[in-house]
Amino acid sequence: FRKVTRFTRIAPSQGNVRFLSSSGSLTLASLGLKSEVKTVSANEKNKLQQGISTIEVPKSREKKRVSGNKQGLVKEKNPVDIMTAPFAAKSFSELGIPPLLVERLEKEGFTIPTDVQAAAVPTVLKNHDVVIQSYTGSGKTLAYLLPILSRVGPLKEELSDGYETGKKIDIEAVIVAPSRELGMQIVREVEKLLGPANKKLVQQLVGGANRSRQEDALKKNKPAIVVGTPGRIAEISAAGKLPTHGCRFLVLDEIDQLLAFTFREDMKRILDHVGRRPGARGGESNSPLVKRAARQTIMVSATVPFSVIRAARSWGCDPLLIQANKVVPLESVTPAGSVNIPGTPSTTDSSSNVQPMADVQSLPPNLQHYYTITRIQHKVDMLRRCVHAVDAKCVIAFMNHTKQLKDAVFKLEARGMNAAELHGDLSKLVRSTILKKFRNGEIRVLLTNELSARGLDLPECDLVVNLGLPTDSVHYAHRAGRTGRLGRKGTVVTICEESEVFVVKKLQKQLSLTIQACEFSEGNLVIIED
Numbered sequence: 001f002r003k004v005t006r007f008t009r010i011a012p013s014q015g016n017v018r019f020l021s022s023s024g025s026l027t028l029a030s031l032g033l034k035s036e037v038k039t040v041s042a043n044e045k046n047k048l049q050q051g052i053s054t055i056e057v058p059k060s061r062e063k064k065r066v067s068g069n070k071q072g073l074v075k076e077k078n079p080v081d082i083m084t085a086p087f088a089a090k091s092f093s094e095l096g097i098p099p100l101l102v103e104r105l106e107k108e109g110f111t112i113p114t115d116v117q118a119a120a121v122p123t124v125l126k127n128h129d130v131v132i133q134s135y136t137g138s139g140k141t142l143a144y145l146l147p148i149l150s151r152v153g154p155l156k157e158e159l160s161d162g163y164e165t166g167k168k169i170d171i172e173a174v175i176v177a178p179s180r181e182l183g184m185q186i187v188r189e190v191e192k193l194l195g196p197a198n199k200k201l202v203q204q205l206v207g208g209a210n211r212s213r214q215e216d217a218l219k220k221n222k223p224a225i226v227v228g229t230p231g232r233i234a235e236i237s238a239a240g241k242l243p244t245h246g247c248r249f250l251v252l253d254e255i256d257q258l259l260a261f262t263f264r265e266d267m268k269r270i271l272d273h274v275g276r277r278p279g280a281r282g283g284e285s286n287s288p289l290v291k292r293a294a295r296q297t298i299m300v301s302a303t304v305p306f307s308v309i310r311a312a313r314s315w316g317c318d319p320l321l322i323q324a325n326k327v328v329p330l331e332s333v334t335p336a337g338s339v340n341i342p343g344t345p346s347t348t349d350s351s352s353n354v355q356p357m358a359d360v361q362s363l364p365p366n367l368q369h370y371y372t373i374t375r376i377q378h379k380v381d382m383l384r385r386c387v388h389a390v391d392a393k394c395v396i397a398f399m400n401h402t403k404q405l406k407d408a409v410f411k412l413e414a415r416g417m418n419a420a421e422l423h424g425d426l427s428k429l430v431r432s433t434i435l436k437k438f439r440n441g442e443i444r445v446l447l448t449n450e451l452s453a454r455g456l457d458l459p460e461c462d463l464v465v466n467l468g469l470p471t472d473s474v475h476y477a478h479r480a481g482r483t484g485r486l487g488r489k490g491t492v493v494t495i496c497e498e499s500e501v502f503v504v505k506k507l508q509k510q511l512s513l514t515i516q517a518c519e520f521s522e523g524n525l526v527i528i529e530d
């Protein structure tokens with residue numbers, strides 16, 4: 001603006017602002033700035049199409065043309081913006097992590113804990129059962145892995161911590177995740193920290209992989225940590241091949257999804273057997289002390305509906321809710337997501353129906369949200385135009401039906417855009433090959449379904465597109481959270497039909513965010529202000 005006012009006068013006209021100069025309309029680009037933001041006016045659409053740069057604004061629908069809103073201007077692929085990254089000003093060693101583990105973290109490039117890690121690590125180290133809730137991409141995985149690795153495996157603290165030492169007891173930590181991809185991602189994170197020499201201390205037990213090979217590995221390697229999907233863990237446990245009665249940690253990652261009906265039987269088996277010594281079951285086991293002696297339960301998600309709070313109260317022993325910079329007893333959380341001050345009467349009935357806790361806390365702060373309207377048959381072409389307009393390098397596009405994915409890939413490839421589909425019907429090997437290709441940039445657009453919405457960490461992703469509308473605000477939050485991870489920039493675009501706009505408005509309200517209307521014109525993202 002300082003640059004603009006040196007050369008121009010700013011003339012307010014009918015509530016809009018136009019930049020004027022002696023040599024015609026002035027744009028930020030003409031001033032040598034890479035981004036160009038214009039206010040536009042009547043006949044804007046025609047003129048945009050004719051390449052006319054100054055456009056008038058009708059009262060109701062003002063458009064801003066965001067040409068070159070191109071994150072491609074930044075050479076490094078979607079880098080972390082340190083100013084908006086959720087780093088707490090503390091070092092890992094201050095959190096009570098053993099020096100060997102701090103050393104490993106530094107080797108892997110982790111030097112400062114994020115807010116949620118700073119809150120969670122010391123609390124979990126004090127043996128509390130916890131629910132960890134923080135927005136997508138804020139580092140919740142390390143928030144629970146670090147206290148576990150401080151107590152289990154070769155990097156743990158030397159001092160006795162009150163537990164049996166010396167003899168090898170069962171598996172010491174079981175981590176449950178709702179999808180194979182997420183399970184494998186957690187395994188990779190643990191392997192990274194344990195180092196190549198101790199890789200075998202963690203064993204994956206995900207579905208879709210060879211079960212007898214997993215059972216052989218359990219027998220041969222005697223891992224300290226297992227990570228898997230509910231079905232496979234329950235299956236191997238039921239076969240009597242998973243010694244988890246003496247297990248010290250049970251982690252339920254994406255806990256709200258693990259509460260889904262499809263996982264019910266498997267979750268019951270896991271909750272009944274992991275960390276439950278045979279003698280400790282039965283009526284007596286409901287006493288908090290018995291529960292505490294048996295295992296520490298850690299539940300994690302970016303979205304914590306009240307059903308999770310209820311489950312956590314019954315599965316854990318006086319659990320705490322951990323959010324970035326905040327630790328409160330779960331007892332004080334009401335269905336609306338607010339926290340009651342101890343000693344004051346609760347205003348809400350805790351038996352009332354499931355209410356998501358302020359979903360806005362589940363989204364990273366630095367995301368830009370847009371929606372655009374088109375006919376259903378033009379959605380894929382709109383996606384292509386959107387990718388060009390934002391100049392996105394790594395795009396995840398969500399569709400609601402697996403059958404639609406192949407057709408969309410075909411259409412994009414036909415227009416010269418590298419694309420691939422990812423869904424649960426593909427084999428484990430194909431899925432991991434596709435993810436690898438996406439990570440290294442060989443695939444620009446990954447067309448997928450809800451499978452990829454949870455937990456997948458693809459930091460390069462700079463654009464998420466909803467080609468099919470998410471079913472609710474929780475699904476929107478997890479899909480959107482595949483971009484903008486740990487302080488990175490991210491754009492979320494929902495491509496919908498005219499008749500679906502009301503859903504977008506509802507999501508906007510539930511998530512307390514602004515989802516701006518936009519169009520893609522001449523390779524630009526044009527904001528439409530209602």
Ligand SMILES: Nc1ncnc2c1ncn2[C@@H]1O[C@H](COP(=O)(O)OP(=O)(O)OP(=O)(O)O)[C@@H](O)[C@H]1O
Binds near residue numbers: 111142302456481
């Ligand atoms: N302290 C840290 N310093 C630097 N990078 C970190 C740190 N903690 C985590 N990360 C990185 O941040 C990214 C996001 O972390 P993670 O996947 O744990 O997020 P999340 O909160 O579990 O997200 P989601 O809710 O989507 O599962 C990962 O690439 C991880 O390696």
